[in-house]
Amino acid sequence: MASARVPVFSTVLARIICRNVYHRYCFTRLNESDAKMNKITSKRQHRRSIFFTFGFLLVLLQTMNRGLTEVRAEIFTNSFLVRMREPSARHLVDQIAYRNGFVNLGSVLGSQTEFHFVHRALPNVRNRRSIPHVRRLKVDPMIHTAIQQSGFKRVKRGYKPLKVDKMIPLLNDIKNADGDSVSRDPTDPYFQYQWYLKNTGQNGGKPKLDLNVEAAWAQGYTGKNVTTAIMDDGVDYMHADLMYNYNTKASYDFSSNDPYPYPRYTDDWFNSHGTRCAGEVAGARDNGVCGVGVAYDSRIAGIRMLDQPYMTDLIEANSMGHEPNLIDIYSASWGPTDDGKTVDGPRNATMRAIVRGVNEGRKGLGNIYVWASGDGGENDDCNCDGYAASMWTVSINSAINDGQNAHYDESCSSTLASTFSNGAKDPNTGVATTDLYGQCTTTHSGTSAAAPEAAGVFALALEANSQLTWRDIQHLTVLTSKRNSLFDAKGRFHWTMNGVGLEFNHLFGYGVLDAGAMVALAKNWKTVPPRYHCEAGTIQTTQEVPNHRSILLKIKTNACSGTEYAVNYLEHVQAVISLNATRRGDLELFLTSPMGTRSMILSRRINDDDQRDGFNKWPFMTTHTWGEYPQGTWLLEVSFNSQLPQHGWIHEFTLMLHGTKEPPYAGLSTADPHSKLAIVKKAHEEHNTVM
Amino acid sequence: MMIHCILLVSALVSTQASMYSITDLKPDHLFVNNMLLRDLIERMGNELAEAAVDSYVDSQESSSGVRGFSDKEIPLEIPLDYEGIDAINPKTNIRDQEYLQHSSLWSHQQLNNYKNNNRYKVKPGAAVKLVASSKSEKTENQLPAYCTPPNPCPVEYNGENNCLVNFKNTAAFSRDYQSAQDCMCDSEHMLNCPSGSDVDNNVPGVSISSADFDQIVERFQDNPYFRGEKLPIAAKKGINVGY
Missing domain, CATH: 2.60.120.260 (Galactose-binding domain-like)
Structure with a gap:
């Protein structure tokens, strides 16, 4: 019970009311003293410089790898390897390329005879050989042979390739090759600890098991003009990493009834939770402070509503209904007690606020409510938590850095997808983010830490397509989340295919969010039917x-x-x-x-x-x-x-x-026949012909 | 009268205890607490009733849940919960809008509420009653709060916005700012709370003297959001998960 207080009169009241109230990040607390002592001071610059050098290359390679479809049918690119009959100067080869309608990109590995031609009129990828183009080159008297380059697959180890709209990231990378900031790693000192953004295997994690945010950033999406509200114990909006991304107009303090949700001081810095969640979403990039948010150009609103001795329906309702046209996404990392015996959900006014949010918020497109599924562990079931189990919230569970479920994970069939949080043996595998009073932390934890990551990914998707409805976001989540290497540490719950070919797991929903895939699909999304x-x-x-x-x-x-x-x-x-x-x-x-x-x-x-x-x-x-x-x-x-x-x-x-009533994805084009979208869409089409 | 009252309260307490499994609170404690609470609520009466925030629920009448009743495109016979569905229209379907009654959390909450069950009962089609009950839920009382944190001025704000210009973003600044206030000490998260002193006096028993009462009321900050139904299982973080 949470209400062991000294006998203040008011506490007596509080005690009646506030009998079993927990928050969803209790692990942070246990680690608090460690965290304070271990404030990481060494910046490990040498590691950073290595990242720098290879940052661009890595991004390019990753996206290229993703850019090429699985080799079921052979894929051909618009690139040709051309071998000259004799060593030739660059300008001569340029002319030869030009007269045949090609562009010479230069010699291959410094060779005098082998050159890389592209034909701009050809698509980047096609599944048939371009015989006329090859012939055209071959008949040129100066050319010995020409070979059209086929595309093939290089998967990240242990990683599912991005299956949506692959070519665009590749093009963007080429465009950004001249040192545009999105194509290299952020310089923020804590970025190296943010394995959930870029997992290079730090602290025993699984490389590439991350939110794939760099692929989204490389497409130019960083959350601009999207506001996420952190419904929590306040936000340190004076924090150097947050202050310029703070949306003052959309913020409120319901615990003190004023417009400024600055957190209340306690000796144990207990009220750091909202600030930590905010940094995960919108910590600024390249400013030398802490790490970087998933959507580092998005804005955050603080809604201080957890910091009073008890909760009321009015506080919850007003929080969830606060400025629904200024706020796009509401992130909540709290709920009924995760004691494994509570069955409770939103009350009267709160329920109305949520329904109004999805029906009327965002000027009719519907607010996105992101919910932490809970920290009750295997002895609880989040279907007994009416907030997480609601259709109108996106319930997010967490996995740890090697793909296992976290030991505190509370599973249920209403969970839609997962992101990452702490729980590995190495205590440094918590979530690195901003902390109270301008500090940084590496130990943010629980499914509490997972929900804001999802909110950040959704902010990226909303920037990619501002017309997405609350349901579009859920469809996109289902279609682009990845099984990756997520697994149940105890072997109880297996990945299963549903009737239309979508793979789900009781613990992780449809898998881990993939920001790159989600923004790519969001860009060309057609709103689902009524x-x-x-x-x-x-x-x-x-x-x-x-x-x-x-x-x-x-x-x-x-x-x-x-x-x-x-x-x-x-x-x-x-x-x-x-x-x-x-x-x-x-x-x-x-x-x-x-x-x-x-x-x-x-x-x-x-x-x-x-x-x-x-x-x-x-x-x-x-x-x-x-x-x-x-x-x-x-x-x-x-x-x-x-x-x-x-x-x-x-x-x-x-x-x-x-x-x-209508097939939901009929209007969407499926570039990749192996994408989840293509699989479901095909199933739906076949179903229709049978009927 | 007093005996009736005691009987009533103890009945309530036992119901409550079994419903929410309050194992660590002794029933007699709860008993006293409830007495205190009720006494207080009665004394405070309706002066706190006209909550400034009432507009929230009022504004709901025109939207979402109850909207169907005023919108002609939607069948008028939409029930308010599942109880009415069969009787009225076995297939209640509304095009592309989310409706409250799709979640029976609504009715669950109403029915499981330990107080005044009848008042919360929602009957099919009873839109008016529904609104009335949701209003009355908020009028009960107001409860104490912790200290108020400083309100530093965000970027581009200044003193005209009623925020703090001279501010240092440090723990020491906030601590000093709050220590100047007369507010409820958060014993769970503060190392030192003034033990007992001005506090125990206020728990003399079931009855409270007028002077004490005024003092208590003063301590209640005027935050309208604190009014209304207190959630028996609330959403505030805790530190007690055993990992």
């Missing part, structure tokens, strides 16, 4: 749940087909359930879609000994059936996972389907 809501069916006869056997409830649905609000392509699915049991925490619930995707919508919570309240019309949400067709029979399995005999009763099961 969303409809269908109540697919309901079972309201009470049934007993016995101890040793699963209860199966089936709902057969046509998903409102034939009505004007038919749902043919799923986004979110909710199973609204009323249920009592002799021990709520021993219940397990699975929902299986007509296409066979089985989601664990409630896992065992060993600490939840509730025997009275159960669940009352609680919406268990799953994102795992994204893109699937909902028509058919849905199956709910209710069972106990318990040593002791238990029994219960299920009173209600209502299935709510949310999604589109």
Whole structure:
């Protein structure tokens, strides 16, 4: 319990109200003293200089590697290796190239006979040989041979190649070759510790397991004109790394009821959390202070709302509804207690604020609410946290620097994707960011640290395409997140393909966010078709749940087909359930879609000994059936996972389907046939022809 | 009367205790606390009721959740929660808008509220009642706050914006700034809190003298956001996760 306070009168009140309140970054606290003592002073300049030298090269190589498709079919570029019959001077070769319609890019490795030609009229990549062009070169009397260069794949080790819109980063890199800042590493002193931005294997991490932000920066997107609000304990907006990216007009202090959300001092610097989250999103670049934010040109608003002895619905509601046209993204790293026995969610006014945010915020495009899934560990389930489980929030879980889930990760089927946080054995693998009073830290932690990273990535996507709706962001997240090398350290949850070929994991959702891929897809995105809501069916006869056997409830649905609000392509699915049991925490619930995707919508919570309240019309949400067709029979399995005999009763099961009538990606072009987008789109097209 | 009151409170306490699993608070403590709270709320009465922030919930009436009722494109028979769905329209679907009733957290919260269950009950189609109840939720009382941190002027702001121009971004500055205030000491995060002194006096028992009462009220900062329903499981960070 969080309320062990000295007997101040007011604390007595606080105690009544503030009984079990936790925050989601408790690890920071434990490391606090270490952090303070270990303020890193040595700058390790020698390492930096190496980064510098190779910075550009690395970026170029990475993007080139990504730029070339997987070699299923052979790919041909517009480059030709041309061998002269005899050694020739550069200017002569230029002329030969010119008269045949090519451009000579110079000799290959200093050779006098071999040169690199390109043909500007050819596409960068095509999958057939350009025979006429080759022939044209070959017939030139000065030329011995000409070979059209094929493209091939170089994957980052242990890394999935970028599969979206690959050519653009490559072009941008070429454009920026003259030392434009986006094509080299930031010079900020803490950048080397920000493995979540650029994982070079620091502290035993897995190289290339990162948010791939450099690919987004290289495309020119750094978050300009996007504001992210940090709903937390305040922001040190006088911090040199934040002050110029601070959006004063969009900020507010609800804990003190004034416009300035500067954090309150405590002896243990407890209220550093918001400042740390803010630095992850929008820490300035190349200013010599701390590290760099994911969207370093974006703006942050501070909303101070956690720093009072208790929480009220009004504070939450006003925070989430604050300046919805000035604020694009709201980042929240808090929620109901992660004690593994709480079932709670947004209250009346707060719920209204969120609904209003998604319907009307951002001038009708909808605010993006990013939520930390929780730090309750394997004994909690974030579907019991009504904030994280909401369809209107993007719930983000975390992985550590080698791809494992963090030990504190709270999993649930409503998690959409993951980013990175601390948890490896090496204590220096926390999240490096800004800290209170102008300081820097390397030990920001928990899923708290993961949510702002996602907010930063979304800020990049919103700069790439300011017309994205709140749903577009979720679709982009599903389509561009990567499995990468994420895995369950305990081997419980495996990566599974859903009915339309999207790979998901109960712990990580659709995988780790890939900023480069997301902005590339966002740029050419077409807003998804209208969303409809269908109540697919309901079972309201009470049934007993016995101890040793699963209860199966089936709902057969046509998903409102034939009505004007038919749902043919799923986004979110909710199973609204009323249920009592002799021990709520021993219940397990699975929902299986007509296409066979089985989601664990409630896992065992060993600490939840509730025997009275159960669940009352609680919406268990799953994102795992994204893109699937909902028509058919849905199956709910209710069972106990318990040593002791238990029994219960299920009173209600209502299935709510949310999604589109039209295929959501019909208007999008798929340059890469192996991208997730192409796979889903193809599935949808085939489905349509069958129907 | 007093006996009734005690019975009522103890009933409430036991319900509360079992619902939220307050294992570390002794029931008798809670009992006293609740008495105190109720006494206080009654005394404070309605003077705090006209919250400056009421506009928030008021403004909601025209939007989101209740919007369907005024918008002709949307079927009028939209129920406010799942209870009404079957009775009225088995397939309630609204085009491309998000509706509150898609989350029954709403009804869950209402039904599980330990106080005045009937007041919070939402009945299908009862838009007016709904709004009324959400209003009354905010009028209960106001609770204490910690010290107010300094408000330094952000870039391009100056003294005219009611912010602090002469400011040093250091822990010492904030500490000194706050130590000049008479506010509730945050014992969880401060090394030294004035132990007891002006504090214990205010917890004499169930009854509070008028003088003490004024003192307590003074201590409540005038922050309208502090009014309304206190969330039994709130969202404030803590340090107690056992890792």
